[in-house]
Amino acid sequence: MMSALNDTKSNSAVFLLTGIPGQEDVHLWISISFCLVYVISIVGNSVILFIIKTDPSLHEPMYIFLSMLAITDLGLLVATMPTILGIFLFNSRKISLDACFSQLFFIHSLSYIESSMLLLMAFDRFVAICNPLRYASILNLPRIAKMGQLFVLRAVALIFPLPFLLKRFQYCxxxxxxxxxxxxxxxxxxxxxxxxxxxxYGLSIALLTVGLDSLLIFLSYVRILRTVLSITSHVESLRALNTCVSHLCAVLLFYTPMLGLPVIHRFGNSSSHSLQIVLGYVYLLVPPLMNPIVYSVKSKHLRGRIIRVFFK
Structure with a gap:
């Protein structure tokens, strides 16, 4: 350990990653669960992408945004897989300074992009319910592409300085x-x-991305709820709200651990260490796992297309 600490006084430092403290003896068995999560998540998101790409009837804004979300989830899985499985399968704890900075760049960038995708999906539901007659003209393909590019550039531009800000430090x-x-x-x-x-800077960019996105999502649903409550037909109201259920589930799965983890990092104490570790895994692994399942269950068209692919 002393040699590792001496190394941290220069920029050739290595960091030591942690699996689940106190459970080192069963890390190999725990790795089976993580492998299953990765396999199911990768297969699920890949199937979603394949179905949307090959079925012209799914080339609609809602499903295009879903495909963007699936690509982002796959990126998060690829960014975390080497270190998480490396620890639990091979007990490989060391990570170099540059590798660590690269990983955090991709994790934070993709997390902010996912937040943006959820905002775009909220905007899609807002337009579909509050202004259905202009839905096709507002959410046309060129505009969707521009919005997607804008949010990707926003995330990359805001996260890009972080590795350089960290690299100027001495780690002792x-x-x-x-x-x-x-x-x-x-x-x-x-x-x-x-x-x-x-x-x-970290707090500022979090407020400009996750904070702003979550606020706009909340305001979108306030307007959606007001519009739905003004519909005289009870059946039509429920039908409109039902189209938002899968998106609301995705929002809760993503924002709950993502907002909780920084709070615990900044204000938590030693007693919150276990919660911190659990939230870290939930934050990165649960949304990519559950998003394809939630959308497949709630979308009859998507579910039917998946069933035809696998059981035709």
């Missing part, structure tokens, strides 16, 4: 991370320098 503290992957909130705490700039 205990270099053990709490997770099986690298995140900015935790890596910056290992520096033996003033981290106020990183802390302020």
């Amino acid at each position: 503290r205990a270099n053990v991370l709490s997770h099986s992957f690298c995140v900015h909130q935790e890596v910056m705490k290992l520096a033996c320098s003033d981290i106020r700039v990183n802390s302020i």
Whole structure:
């Protein structure tokens, strides 16, 4: 450990990742669960993409946004798989400084892109319910492409400085991370320098992305609810709300752990360490696992197409 600590005084440092503390003896068995999660998630999102691409009747805004969400989820899986499975399968705990910074860049970028995709899907439901006559003209393919590109550029531009802000530090503290992957909130705490700039910048970009997106999603559903309540037909009201259920589930699956993890990192104490570890895995692995399942269950058209592909 002393040699590792000495290494952290230079920029050739290595960080030590952590699996599940106290469960090292059963890491190999735990790895089976993680492997299943990765396989199911990758297959599920790949099937969603294949179905939407090959079925012209699904080339609608709602399903195009769903395909964007699936691509983002696949990116998150690829970004976390090497370190998570490396620890549980091979007990490979070391990660170099540059590899750690690269991983946190992709994790944070893709997380912010996923937040943006959920906002676009909320906008899709808002237009479909509150302004259905203009739905096709507002959400045309060129506009969807431009919105997608804008949000991807926003995430990349905001996260791009983080690795460079971290690289300027000297790391001379205990270099053990709490997770099986690298995140900015935790890596910056290992520096033996003033981290106020990183802390302020990290909080600012979180507010400009996740904070703003979640607020706009909330406002969209306020307008949707007002419109639905104004519909005189009870059946039509329920039908309109039912089209939002899968999106609401995706929003809750994503934002609950994502908003909770930074709060615990900044204000938590030693008693919240286990919750921090659990939320870290939930934050990265549960949305990619559950999104294809939720949308397949709630969309009759998508579910029917999947059944035809596998059981024809």
